[in-house]
Each structure stands twice: as C-alpha cells, then as structure tokens.
Amino acid sequence: MSTLAEFLDWLEEARTHGPVHHDAGQGVWQVVGHPEVSEILADPGTYSSDMSEIMPVQDDFTTFQQGNFVRMDPPRHRKLRGIVSQAFTPRVVAGLEPRIAEVTTELLDAVDGHDRIDLIEALAYPLPIIVIAELLGIPTADRGIFRRWADVLFDQTAIDPEDSILEAGQKSMARVAPTIREMNSYLLDYIRSRRAHPGDDLTTRLTTAEVDGERLDDQQIIGFVGLLLLAGHITTTATLGNTIVGLDENPDAFAEVRADPGLLPATIEESIRFRTPFPRLARLTTRPARLGDTDLPAGAILQLWVTAANRDPRIFTDPNSFDIHRKPNPHLSFGHGIHFCLGAPLARLEAKIALRLLMQRYDDIALTPDAPPEFRNPFIMVSVNKLPLSVRPSNSAVLPTTAHPSRPQPSSTRA
Template sequence: MTSNSSNSSSTQDHLLFDTLTEQWQALRAAGPVHHDEAQGVWHVVNHEGVAAVLADPATYSSDMTPIAPTQEDFEAFRQGNFVGMDPPEHRKFRTLVSQAFTPRVVHGLEPRIEAVCARLLDAVADRDRIDMVDALAYPLPIIVIAELLGIPAEDHPLFQEWAATLFGGDQLSETPDMADLERALEAIAPTVREMNGYVLEHIRRRRAAPGDDLISKLIAAEVDGVRMEDQEMVGFVALLLVAGHITTTALLGNALVAFDRNPGTLTALRADPGRLPDAIEEVLRWLPPFPELGRRVAKPVVLGGHELPADALVMAHLGAANRDPERFTKPDVLDVTRSPNPHLTFGHGIHFCFGAPLARLEARIALRMLLDRFRDLSVSTYDDVTYQNPAVLVGVRHLPVDVVRP
C-alpha cells in the first residue's frame, strides 16, 4: 500500500481510529475498575482484570436474561447459544458442538476457502478499484458457513441479508441505552422469525436425509446419551453466523485499513508471507471486532477494591485491555511482528471463541491471495470508506481499494 493513503483523513476515519483509541485511553484513565453512575455499569478495562472476569463464570455469569430486555422471538436462539450459558449447560452444548465442528473439519475447508476466494476475486478482475468488503470480506465467510451447513447455493443470499440486519446496528446510537436496545430487538424480530423458520426446516430435512454437512454431524453428536434438539441447533446456527461470519468480515476489512494506515506493512508481508499469522493477531489486538463483553455478577464480589452487588452489569473492555501498557509494549502502535500477542479479542476461559480457528484460516488465505494477485493496494480516499456502528461492531461496511496488478 502506498504512503499517500495514510495521509488522507475524514470524519469517519477519525471515528474508527482516533476516537476509539481515545475512548479506550479514557476508560483506562478512569481506573482499572470503575462505576458509571449514569448507566449503572461497572467497567473493567485493564488486561489482568478483564482476563480474570472472563475466566470466572461462577462469579461473572454469561447468562444475562435476569437483567436484559426480553423479546419472545429471541428465546428460540437462546436455547442452543452456549455463549450465553454458564456451566454445566455450557459444557454440555460446547462438547456436543465440538464433536461436529472439529479442527479436522476446519482444516478440511482450506481448499474450498481458496477456491471461493479465487472465484470472488476473478469476478472483479477487470476493475482497478474494488470494494473489498462487497467483493471479498463479506461474501467469503457467508459462503463458507452456508456450504458447511449444507445450505443450497441459491439460498446463500438469504444468509447475507439476515447477517446484515442482525449486525447492522442501524437502530442504535453509538452510545445505546436500554430503550435503544429494546427498540433494536423489536426491529430485527421479523428477521429472527424468518431465519428461525428457515433453519428449523433445514434441520428437519437433514434428520430425514442426513448428509456430510455440519448439521448432519450435529444431529449425530451425543454426550452421555444426550443429543441436541432441533431448536437448540437453530441457536447454534445463529451463533455460527457471528463466530464464523461477521468476525471474519470485520477482521479482513480492519486488516486492510490497518495495513494502509501503516505504510510498508504489505510490502514487508509480501516479502515474508510467513509473518501473516502474527500480522492477523496484531490486527485482532489493535481493532477487536467486538471490543467489549457483558457479564452479570452472579454473587457479591470485590473487584479492584470495589464491592459489586449481585446482578450488577459488568462490561469487560477487550479493546482497552488490548491496549494496556502494562501488558503490551507501545500498545497503540501496530506491530505485525509482535509475538507473543496475548490479546483478548477472542475471549478467555471457557467462552474462548470456538470460531477463532476458522476466522484465522479465512483471513490468512484471503490476505495471502491479495498479496499474490496485487502488486499494490491502497485506500485512495477515506471519504469513500464507511464504517459499522461501533456500538455493535468495529469494522468497515464499504472499503474501496485501488489495486495495481503485477
């Protein structure tokens, strides 16, 4: 990427980089653990504290139902969504899913991911400017996930539409309150109903005629005589849209912007592609797609010298923790050679993101293919870049990139 692009600026560019960095710095300046009286939220912002919260599900529960707004249409998704569960339920569902979604299954996707990347880039081979989100970052993981689930190719656009609605954040402000959340849930409820009905019918077809897809493997998975019910699998599929799709989309877009903002990075990676895994981890640290995780205090606890009552809401700030100067040298600097890199972007403890290996694999293949196909890539102007609502997702919606072929 060229140095010219790094000198351009716009309000949105400021939003994604400078404002987020300033917000994380302000959170840390307020103390490792502090209370927001206006929102009634406890913030945990240092690396040690965030890791401790995420590693202690008995004290900091992932089950937010006692304090979260309810929406009947979302109850179906909650049944198999083990991210919102505590042990022992979490252990049961994660074990069942792990029998089907194995490292071998993920590794076996590599040739297909390469083929999909090649097809998507071939489709824009005649262009000198490519929207890398529309052309690659968005469709790639959706196609991979849909194929993994055995979804017919003609229905793949449905998954793209659902994901865009579920994670668009168009109904939310950048600092949403409980009323905003309730309105957002109400707005996306019809999409949730449509998706629930479609996936449920697909699961029932697979029960009648099993194949070699992930749904069929989930149907066969068993732990201590227990198997997943149809509606529980619907919740897992919804979860897979997050873990296997939107994270990869955000990661790819963020990587291209981060590299563009740091001239010479892609040149170094092209000269030594073996650095790509470290570069991907650094992008994950620098711009985590989901920069905070909510937890409910299950029992009174003292954290950072503060007494937190039961049912208090705790926000564990991954973005701030990933920039903790006590854990990372020059934390605000993108260093693609940084190793080890103990970022918390994929979580910590029992809820470590089960989709992380797939996201890393897709990002590595896609970025390597971009390095091979293009002699240069540059964001010519950030005026044409648009971003997701950072209250929902840190990532780009549209990323027009000028490309130069060998």
C-alpha cells in the same frame, strides 16, 4: 459515536476512572483493564454469561437462545459446545485449506481485469459465508439473505453510549426482533428438511446429537446453527477488511508483509488486537466478588470492553500503534477461558489464505481516495461495510488454479 477515533477517545476517558468502575448512568460496572477482563472471562462461576434474568422476555429471542451456548454457563455450556467443538479443531480446520484457497481464487477470478474492487463485496464477505454454509449444508446461494441478517444485527447506528444497558438492550431487541424471527423461521425449515433428508453436514449431525441421553429438538438446534452461521463468517469479514485498512495506514508494514508472507499470521493477530471486531462483552456476578481493588455486589452487571483491554498500556507497549512485530500479543479478541471463540482457527486460516492470495494477485492494493471506506458503528462492531480498493494485477505472481482434483467434502470436518 460514529468513528473509531471517537469510540477510542470515549474508552480512554473511561479508563481515567480506573480499570473497574461503576457507571451510574448506564447502571453497570465498566471494565476496561486487560488483567481484569481476563480474570472475569476465566471465572464463569462468579461471572455468568447468562443475562436472561435481567433482559425482557421476547419469544423470538427466547427461541434463538435455546441453543446459543455463548450465553450459557457450565455444565450446560460444556455439553452443548462439545457437540460441535470437534468440527473446529485446528487439525480439522487445516484440512479445509484447499477449499478455502479454491473459493478465494474463484472469487478473485470473478473480478479479474478490474482496476477497482470492493474487497467486502468481492471477497471478505462471500469467502467465509460460503465456507461455513458448506460445513452446515446450508445453500450458499442464500448468502444475500445471511448478509442482510448480519447487517441488521451488527450495523445498528442509533446507539447512545449514555443509555443504561437495560434501556439499550430493550431498544436493540425491538429493532432486531423481526430479523431474528425471520432467521428462526428460515433455520427451522432447513433443520426440518435435514432431519427428513439427512446429508453429510454439521446440521444433520446436530439432528442426531444427544445431551444427557436426549436428542436436541428442532427449536434447540436453531440457536446452534444460527450462531455458527453468523459468528462463522462475520469475524473473518471484519478481519480481512480491518487488516487491509491497517496495512494501508502503515505502508512500511505492508511492504514488509509483501516481502515476507511469513509475517501474515502476526499481522492478522495485530489487526485483530488493533481493531477488535467485537468491542465488548457482558457478564453478571453470581455472588459478591473482589476484582482488582474493587468490591462488586452479587447481581452486578459488568460491561467488558475488550477493545480497551487490547490497548491497556499495562500490557501492551505503545498500544495505539499498529505493530506487526508485536510479541507477545495476548489480545482478548477471541475471548478467554471456556468461551474462547470456537471458530478462531477457521477465521485465522481464512484470513491468512485470502490475504496471501490477494497479495499474490495484485502488485498494488490501496484505498481509493475518492471513495473512502464505509465503517460499521464501532460501539457495536469494528468492521468495514464497504472497502473500495484500487488494484494493479501482478505480472509475475504464479496463481493457483481453480481446478482441484480432490475437493474436500463437508465430512472432512469430522474429528
């Protein structure tokens, strides 16, 4: 399953079996309907995010999972998420706008004069990794290392959709364990250095944070920092690439957005729906449950296909069309309920600023026919690895200067 079209065909075939149905081959219940996925995400008491009891024990993953609140249920999830949530409120994130614009301009300046650029290399990857690394206090010069980690974790090609979910999980774990081990070691060294030499950054604040009156130890902080570092950039990278691909496929929409940049937020939301970066989630029933017309036993493994939910014809008119005027647009790409993506405000802001400045900079932006995009495996992540573009600089755009008299410091992330 190497292309998005093949992946979508597979999901549509699954939909013919009903919005919730048992898949004996994979040993899971497939959930492809929007109302059903929403109901699951809104009920963490019945549908647990903690899959540890069904996955094999592996030391490197166990270390990383200690602070990974995405895989936790209340009340621990609430306590751990609360430690960092105030650093990502919409108000606090809005204060990062000057820095995001500055980094975007610097990155575009670096390819000034080129009539071809790779959007991922030039902008879509470095922008969000620089922003999140600065918030965490991690050296941005190491972003090549972080990209290698992300490529291993989110660019697995040897995925067979007919494998059982447990078999697939075991294969994946074996494949990425060395990268997880390297990441844990790097982050542990950095956390220890921050504890010894505090700075004005989020990692330092994690070393002094308390849960139920107890400080987090260094091993627990690894999962925190790793999750924020990876999730804090990969979604924006995917969104920027996916949005340009979507607009290139729909030139009338591209012309509309150019004429009215006020359409950018709605365009970004439609891009996130149409090409859902993270196509699936997993949950485990804690008790017998009835979902729609289906009875589920306790201990059932559920595979939630967010991509399919975002194209549910019961919710979205003409779901397979890219419509920048879609309203409402209740996509589930950032999740729903207590696990709604903490970094959604930051990802949205980064995408809006980057796309606005990109369109100001260039009169023409188009995919290059002789060098097509390189996509990730959509079964793992719907994203572009390489996106060569032909560009023609604007002669009329007034571009922001890279010189900012007052550059926001990481402390601006405090609520």
